[in-house]
Amino acid sequence: MTQTESPIFPVVPELRVITRDVHGVSRKQMSPNALRVLYRLREAGFGGYLVGGAVRDLLIGGEPKDFDIATDATPEQVKALFRNCRLIGRRFRLAHVVYGREIIEVATFRANGGDDDGDRQTDDGGRLLRDNIYGSIEDDAVRRDFTANALYYAIEDFSVRDYVGGYADVEARLLRLIGEPEARYREDPVRMLRAARLAAKLGFTIEAATAEPLPRLAPLLADASPARLFEETLKLFLSGHAVAGFEHLEAHGLLSALLPETAKALTSNKSGALRRMLVQGLRNTDARVANDEPVSPAFLFAVLLWPAYCRALAQLQAQGVHAVEAQRRAADRVTMHQVARTALPRRFSLPMQEIWLMQPRFSLRQRKRVFRLLAHPRFRAAIDFLELRLAASDSHADDVAFWREVQLQPAVAVAASEADDASEPEDDDAEAEAEADPDAAAAPRRRRRRRRS
Known part of the structure; x- marks a missing residue:
């Protein structure tokens, strides 16, 4: 032979x-x-x-x-x-x-x-x-x-x-x-991801015999080098065809092998809100690539793993874990699981977590907190992420409108919210009252009243 x-x-x-x-x-x-x-x-x-x-x-x-x-x-x-x-x-x-x-x-x-x-x-x-x-x-x-x-x-x-x-x-x-x-x-096994990436990039159809083994063999990706999987993930989602690439992963059973926690979260999210947000984030990424604008891998993974974070957070809170502690533990848990699959470097995973953990803070509008957030090195990315979340739920519309105004006229916007500030606690427990479920529509916050002496 x-x-x-x-x-x-x-x-x-x-x-x-x-x-x-x-x-x-x-x-x-x-x-x-x-x-x-x-x-x-x-x-x-x-x-x-x-x-x-x-x-x-x-x-x-x-x-x-x-x-x-x-x-x-x-x-x-x-x-x-x-x-x-x-x-x-x-x-x-x-x-x-x-x-x-x-x-x-x-x-x-x-x-x-x-x-x-x-x-x-x-x-x-x-x-x-x-x-x-x-x-x-x-x-x-x-x-x-x-x-x-x-x-x-x-x-x-x-x-x-x-x-x-x-x-x-x-x-x-x-x-x-x-x-x-x-x-x-x-x-x-990484050749399976390459098939999805090239089909997305070129607009090609994957030939039937070439596509047939993909769902069956997808688990083989667990044995591939995490470093190679990370590189292939960046190529898949940062080449200007992220939405098409994601759709190929879903269609050919590869998503659960590359982003297992996200795949589980999307399956359990019956409303489809998390998928809408993820796809919109990838659509925005494609637009930035097309316009030769920079795209941060930290923001990309914040989008890709947000469904997993929401699911982990909901599970921890259902167990009675304090809100702030649940947010931190959920971020660590999701990061740890994904790093085992794709070698996500700390220079990307830490900013990704900061983007997530800053989200509840946008509901707290005390003067000191507002200016502290404006000075945060991740503010720009975190506020972009907050706006992206509108694709999943309009419950954050008031926060988005407030922070847009803050960026234009910080002093005026903060002054307009001082009446609310007067009734807000100044301790760190205020953050624990911010949105319990990042995917669900937020219920109106009950304000603590100061006792009159």
Whole structure:
């Protein structure tokens, strides 16, 4: 049995050459630095091709962010050609050719190894741990993940080389795995999230056989590296297609594997209020990305995990835990559970918790508290989050209106609320009276009256 006829890769590569007059891709659309690398490889007697996402995106009229190259030169041979080259990676040995802020990634053609050896290693479940077996361009094509990513642009005749039917799939806007889908997902479970992300980004449909194993194999993500899952989560939700990505996670049974506590909370929230807020938050994120505005991972995870926080808070309060203590414990509990799944760094998890814990404080309008909140380093993010919560419930409308006015005319807005301030306690227990259930409509607060002497 040949490498390309293995059970995992029951694909026999068949070359189709798409000429320049058919595919319409021009070198003017490509990175000059990528072309420089391609021509240098060719001059040195090596084969070199623009490959993967760049070719795919150019074919559908997109603008690639990265230009990757595949070659028959080994990483060491590539390094010998470019002084501005460094070698990286153990699982996959790669060459990075650096031009200022742009990095051109150059990978040697890889083959599908048979038995594990020193350069290819899998675990008992079939998950790929190390893969540095080099081969031909045909070998390289069939071991890539999706057919749409196995297209090669050749500078010698400006053609696109297709070995696995990727060109037809791109034309049909179809995302199809190369090889046997279940085996490919077991080889790398994160590939399931990649399928959802690419389908969302490209507007492609996931081909039926490629989609079928996703709900069954989703639990395999629990064994994936938390660091990789965190990186893939950022790619999924910060690339401008967060809503579509979330919908793919839901549709293919992947949400409970990536955000298990949030999935449980959304299922138990029969009103759908939490889902409305989460989707609106992702919609806002997509708008910011489209406008080249910064998006904080801390705010993103505050949105993604808010349903889980609300559920944990309600459970603790049902057990009789004091409101302020319940808020802190709920935040810690949700963070701890999610960190075990995705390696959420503290530089993001701590601001995320601050955004949550500041929410009840927006109902307390004493002069000192108002100006203290205005000076808080997380105020801007927390007030944006408060406004986002209107998508779930309009019970916070008065607070949103007050704080909008405060930001415009702090002294006037605070003065207008001084009558209420006079009847509010000044101790920290006031925070315990703020909203008991962040998802429910808040009941009118009963004000404590000072006793007359």
